Amino acid sequence: MSEAEMANIPAATQDDYYAIAEATLPGAGLGGYSLPEDTRFIIREGHGGRLTSMEGREYIDYVCGAGATIIGHDHPAVIEAVQERAAKGLHFFGTLNDAAVELADRLVSVIPCAERIIFTTTGSEATSYCMRIARAVMGKPKILKFEGAYHGNHDYASFSQFPTHAANYPMATSDIGGVPEALQDTMMVAPYNDLETVESILSEHAGEIAAIIAEPVQRIIFPRSGFLEGLRRLADKFGVLLIFDEVVTGFRLSIAGAQGHFGVTPDLASYGKIVGGGGPLGCVGGRADLIDATNPNRKGRTDYAYINGTLHGNPIAAVAGLATLKVLQEKDFYDHFHGKADRFRKAFCDVLARHSLNAIVAGQASFWQFLFTENEPANQMDVLASDMQRSATLDGELLRNGVYVLPNVRRFFSAAHTDADLEVSLDALNAACGTMVA
Ligand SMILES: Cc1ncc(COP(=O)(O)O)c(C=O)c1O
Incomplete structure (x- = not known):
C-alpha cells in the first residue's frame, strides 16, 4: 500500500495499522520499545x-502502562471521575484549578517529605526539576546518580543509564x-547498594555535588538493608x-511510597505514573525551603529555579490521580495487594522449578522480572551478569x-489481576518454559 493510499483509506486490520x-x-x-514482528500487537483496549x-x-x-495503572485499566471510580471532569473543560493555564489544589493537599498529607508540591506533566520533568x-x-553543579538507574529522558538523566x-x-x-559532552562532567556515578563507594566519592567531591539522586528500588534491584538509611546519613x-526518584515506587510500595515503606525521608522526591491515575501528570514533593526556590514571585533572582509547563496540574489527570489515591487508601489495600503479588510470584517460581530452569523471579512486592541467575x-x-x-x-x-511483558524489562502485578489471570499466566509460563527446555 502506498503512503497516499494509507493516508486516505481508513485502516481496518492490525496489519494495515502496522503498515502505517x-x-x-x-x-x-511509541518510544523506547518496539516488539519483534512475530510477537508485536496493537492494543485496542484494556x-x-x-x-x-x-x-x-x-x-x-x-506492563501495566509502565506502572501507571496500579488498579487496572478501567477502574470504575477513575473512569467516572475522568468523564465527569472532562465535561467541565479539558485544560486551563496560568491560574489554579480546583482539582490540582485538591490533589496537592492530598499529596502533602501522604508523602512524608512533601511540605509543598510542584506539578509536572511527566516523571522526567519531575526529576529534572x-x-x-x-x-x-545548594549552589553546586553536580549530581551523583547510580549506575543503571533511569530518571527519564532529559539530558542530565542520560548518563550511565545503559552501561x-x-x-x-x-x-x-x-x-x-x-547529549552534549559538556554535561558529562555535571553527573557522577556510583554502583547501587555500595555505600563505601558513595562515601569515598562524597569525601572527595562533596564541595561540587548538590545532590544524590536514587531510585529507592532501582529497576528490579531492591536496596540492601541499611543502604537507603546510609544514603540519608552520608547526605547529611x-x-x-x-533526592528519591519515586516515579515508580510512589504509591506502589505504600501510600507513602518507598519513603514510607523503608522509613527513610529524602529532601525531595519525584513522582509520575500513579499520581496521574494513568493521565499525564507528575509532581515533585519536598521540603518547603527547597520547593520555594520555584516560587514565581522570585522571578529575576538567581536563586529562582524556573518551572513551567502547559499541562502542569491538568485537571483531568488530577481527578484520575485523586480517584486512584482514594482506592489505594482503602483499608488493608496494600496488605491484599502485596499478599497477592507474593502468591503470583511463588506460583511463577514453582513453574520455573518444575522445568528445572536456572532462573529466579526477582523482585518483591508488586515488582517482578525473570532473571537467569541464582541470587537477587x-x-x-x-x-548484566545474568543470562539476558x-x-x-x-x-x-x-x-x-x-x-x-517487555523482554528484559521489570514488570508489575496490578491490584486488578485476578486468580483467573494467574491461571492463564501459569499455563502460558508452563508452555513458554516447555519451549525453552525443548
Ligand atoms: C524511576 C523513573 N524515573 C523517571 C521516569 C520518567 O518518567 P516519564 O516516563 O513519566 O517521563 C521513569 C519512567 O519510567 C522512571 O521509571
Missing part, C-alpha cells in the same frame, strides 16, 4: 489486568547520542541533598502465549 506505523513512527514504536489487541486476542498485561532545584539552592560494563567511578558514562554528613541482584552489573539472552527468549515465549 512502519511508515510514520520510528521502528513502528480492562482490569487484561488487554485486547486489534485482532481480538487477549493478553494478561504485566529536582536536579535544578538542588543546584539552585555495558562497570564505570570508572565516579565518572559517568555517556551511552546515548545527542557531607552537606548534599538526597545488588546492582546493575549483577543484572535466555530471559529475553523466555519473555518472547510468554508474549507468544498471550502474556504481555
Whole structure:
C-alpha cells in the first residue's frame, strides 16, 4: 500500500495499522520499545489486568502502562471521575484549578517529605526539576546518580543509564547520542547498594555535588538493608541533598511510597505514573525551603529555579490521580495487594522449578522480572551478569502465549489481576518454559 493510499483509506486490520506505523513512527514504536514482528500487537483496549489487541486476542498485561495503572485499566471510580471532569473543560493555564489544589493537599498529607508540591506533566520533568532545584539552592553543579538507574529522558538523566560494563567511578558514562559532552562532567556515578563507594566519592567531591539522586528500588534491584538509611546519613554528613526518584515506587510500595515503606525521608522526591491515575501528570514533593526556590514571585533572582509547563496540574489527570489515591487508601489495600503479588510470584517460581530452569523471579512486592541467575541482584552489573539472552527468549515465549511483558524489562502485578489471570499466566509460563527446555 502506498503512503497516499494509507493516508486516505481508513485502516481496518492490525496489519494495515502496522503498515502505517512502519511508515510514520520510528521502528513502528511509541518510544523506547518496539516488539519483534512475530510477537508485536496493537492494543485496542484494556480492562482490569487484561488487554485486547486489534485482532481480538487477549493478553494478561504485566506492563501495566509502565506502572501507571496500579488498579487496572478501567477502574470504575477513575473512569467516572475522568468523564465527569472532562465535561467541565479539558485544560486551563496560568491560574489554579480546583482539582490540582485538591490533589496537592492530598499529596502533602501522604508523602512524608512533601511540605509543598510542584506539578509536572511527566516523571522526567519531575526529576529534572529536582536536579535544578538542588543546584539552585545548594549552589553546586553536580549530581551523583547510580549506575543503571533511569530518571527519564532529559539530558542530565542520560548518563550511565545503559552501561555495558562497570564505570570508572565516579565518572559517568555517556551511552546515548545527542547529549552534549559538556554535561558529562555535571553527573557522577556510583554502583547501587555500595555505600563505601558513595562515601569515598562524597569525601572527595562533596564541595561540587548538590545532590544524590536514587531510585529507592532501582529497576528490579531492591536496596540492601541499611543502604537507603546510609544514603540519608552520608547526605547529611557531607552537606548534599538526597533526592528519591519515586516515579515508580510512589504509591506502589505504600501510600507513602518507598519513603514510607523503608522509613527513610529524602529532601525531595519525584513522582509520575500513579499520581496521574494513568493521565499525564507528575509532581515533585519536598521540603518547603527547597520547593520555594520555584516560587514565581522570585522571578529575576538567581536563586529562582524556573518551572513551567502547559499541562502542569491538568485537571483531568488530577481527578484520575485523586480517584486512584482514594482506592489505594482503602483499608488493608496494600496488605491484599502485596499478599497477592507474593502468591503470583511463588506460583511463577514453582513453574520455573518444575522445568528445572536456572532462573529466579526477582523482585518483591508488586515488582517482578525473570532473571537467569541464582541470587537477587545488588546492582546493575549483577543484572548484566545474568543470562539476558535466555530471559529475553523466555519473555518472547510468554508474549507468544498471550502474556504481555517487555523482554528484559521489570514488570508489575496490578491490584486488578485476578486468580483467573494467574491461571492463564501459569499455563502460558508452563508452555513458554516447555519451549525453552525443548
Ligand atoms: C524511576 C523513573 N524515573 C523517571 C521516569 C520518567 O518518567 P516519564 O516516563 O513519566 O517521563 C521513569 C519512567 O519510567 C522512571 O521509571
